[in-house]
Amino acid sequence: MITVRNVSKKYGKHKAVDNISFKIEKGEIIGLLGPNGAGKSTTMNMITGFIEPTSGEIEINGYNISKKPKKAKKYIGYMPEGVPLYKDMTVKEFVTYMAELKGVKKDKIKESVDKTLQDTWLQNVKKVLIRNLSKGYKQRVSMAGALVGDPEILILDEPTVGLDPKQIIEIRNLIKKLGKDHTLIISSHILSEISQICEKVIIINKGQLVAIDTPEHLEGMVNVENAVNIVVEDKENKMAKLKLKDVKQITLIKENEDSTKEYKIIPEPNKEIRNTLFADLAKENITIFELKKTEASLEDAFIDIIKKNEQEKEKQKQEEIEQEKKKKEEKEKLKAEKKTKKENKNKNTKKKKGGNK
Amino acid sequence: MWAIIKKEVKSYFLSPIGYVFVGLFLLLASLIFYTDILVSGSTMFSYMFSSLTIVLMMIVPLLTMRMFSEERKEGTEQLLLTAPRSITSIVLGKFFAGLIVLIIAVAFTAIHYIILMTLGEPNLKTSLVTVFGFILLGAAFISFGMFASSITENQIIAAIISVAFYLITWLGAPYLSSSIEAIGLVNMFNRFLNGQIAIQEIVAFVSYTIVFILLTIMVMQRRKSVK
Structure with a gap:
């Protein structure tokens, strides 16, 4: 369904995403995890075609997102980070506009919009200006925007951030419901959420893919002392x-x-x-x-994996530094040897000259 | 494209901007109508538009400054650019929406024409040619304003760039070399006032419009890989 092949994104010298590859099959629910600034949103933005990767390829249902963007984007419903919305519109107007943008056929727009509003429990606020809605509602409106037109793939960037516990449960239930008949990619900071909803987890750290596995497996990977x-x-x-x-x-x-x-x-x-x-x-x-x-949670696994990854990186760095040091030392040695050789030669010639006298 | 035009025109009138634009245009048009035509007892409807070009320069940025900069600032461009729409259709949608609002405003000057008809016999052909030229001039202005909006996320900067450009091509052109004189948009418009349809001028206006529409499309496409 989604194939990401050797994708990198560079900003100047900084690598936001560094050579990531993975595959997502139809119907899977994927959690995208990583510390702040790891490259989660950048990855999602590239999959949805909002930004172009510096190198690598992304295919949605066989369509390359850079070469056939129109066809590829049809399969995707995207809820971006920070829920951007047209605040001057009412909920219904917004969802209708999103349906039109996605090219839903005219005679099906009304039906599709009504169904989406029902699915996201927005029927009672459909005539309210988005500007006047609370954050939880805005989040749901944004999700409705992603959902309308029934795309096969839903990509949700931190859908529950900034919500109160009750709203989190509501959104989580909605996501679970959606997971039954969609391919889902969710990024989140809340790990318990991911382990509850997702079948598979992708962990990214500093732009690199660190692990890709089921939450149970990842939890099992951590050495617990069984205390x-x-x-x-x-x-x-x-x-x-x-x-x-x-x-x-x-x-x-x-x-x-x-x-x-x-x-x-x-x-x-x-x-x-x-x-x-x-x-x-x-x-x-x-x-x-x-x-x-005591049992290892996904949280432990996450922290453990990220730590290990960082330690490995540091090791690599140190090794590189040491190698460079060695090289320098060797060079200096060689130089010193050459010098002594030259000096010896000079001495010899001087001696010879002296001998001739 | 239709979906975008529809939404953009609607949102002009959901916010005060559409009303302010049409209102200001009509208010100043009426003022000019009074001082330039009624007071001097003339029936030359087209004279009104000569002064209206300056008004146009000042108020077109109202329509264009938000086009892309606000979408960028609010993050809604993410919704727009991840929808299965080409960048060309998005840019054209926004351009035509702006043009439609301008045409609505200009259409209201029919009132002034009707007033003139009760007082004398204005020349319909000259008037229509003038209005046609005026709208072409407006299209060129909107096109540049849209381009300015696509290169910054600050609306005010977009507006200032636009006004500066209009003023330079109006006031600066005659003093510069003859090749630059050719880019003076407002000066070109003056020919229409006499009821002449000048092919050269029409081509110039349309080229202007197309060039900045293309530049906007290029900016948006380029941003995808730089962003």
Whole structure:
């Protein structure tokens, strides 16, 4: 459906996107993740044909977005970052205009607009000027603009940014509904959102593609120490001295106001300790209030992957610097050798001259 | 293109700009009509347009300054440029929308013509030729104004560039060499006032218009790869 091949975008010397390639199949829901300034929006802007890549190719359903923009763009509904809207129009006028721009046939415009307004729960504000709407509504209007005309691909750039929790849930439900019959690309900062909605995640850092996988896989990639967090009532302060089976380490995390304490227990590798822990602590007269196994979230995976990527980059840089240093040293050595050789030669010739005397 | 023309004309009249443009034009046209024609007891309807060219210079930027700069500033150009429309049709849509508003304003001067008819016998042919020339001149102005709007995201700068250009080609042209005199738009228009349809002038106006429409298209296309 969407093929991105060796795409780069340069601004002067700065590389906003650096040689990215990926493929998105029909019906997939993709999350585009990355820290601020990683190149998410630039990537989306290139896929939608708003900006031209410096090099590389993007194909939408087989149509190259630079060479056949009209045909390629027909498949895409785009909700840009910062929800730009024509504020002097009413909601209905705006959505109708977007339908006309997208070339929806005249006799189908009304039907398409009405359906979109219903899908995005905008029926009751359709006659309100966009200028007077709250942010949550504006976001929905922008989404309606992307949705009208029923394009096969929807690209949503940070659809939930700046919304209150209730609105976030509304938009998220809407996205889930849309995901059933569209190919979706969503960028977001909120990782829990991505892991809930998306089937696949693309992680970008500093313009480079770092990982592309399912959220579950990415979570699995992180080394978790499999720790158990417990909150206990321990009047005699035994916890710290306890020696339990299969336990590697016990550390106090914090003391609560109600005189309970929270500990982190790290077991020996690949051991399940929750069963024995429960029984053992009971024997010691320690009451367990809470017991929870810590798991890696997509957030951990994200931070871990980005960190690793940055460390690798730094290593590469340092290696390069060291190599350059070595080269310089070698050059200097060579120069020094040459000098000594020359001096030796000079000495020899002088000696010879001296000998002739 | 139709969708864009329709929306643009509509949005001129959703905001005050359309009304201000037509209103100002008519107010000043009426003033000139009174001082230049009625007071001197003439029936030369076309005389009014000689002074109206200066008015046109000052108010055409009202129509053109927002065309692309506002879209760029508000980010709505993202909606426009990711729609399955060619840049040519977007640019032409905006140009014709501006031209339509100008034609609406000029059409209102029919009132002045009717007043003259009650007082004497104005020459219809000369009047029509003058109006035709005036609209061609307006098209050239709009075309340049649109171009100015495409190169900046600041409306005021777009307006100032436009007015400066109109003034230079009007006042500056006669003092410069004869080849530059040929670009004096307003001076060319004066021939129409006598009811002459001068092919040379028509070609010049239309070329002007086409050149700046093409330049606007080029700017927009170029921005795609620079942005």
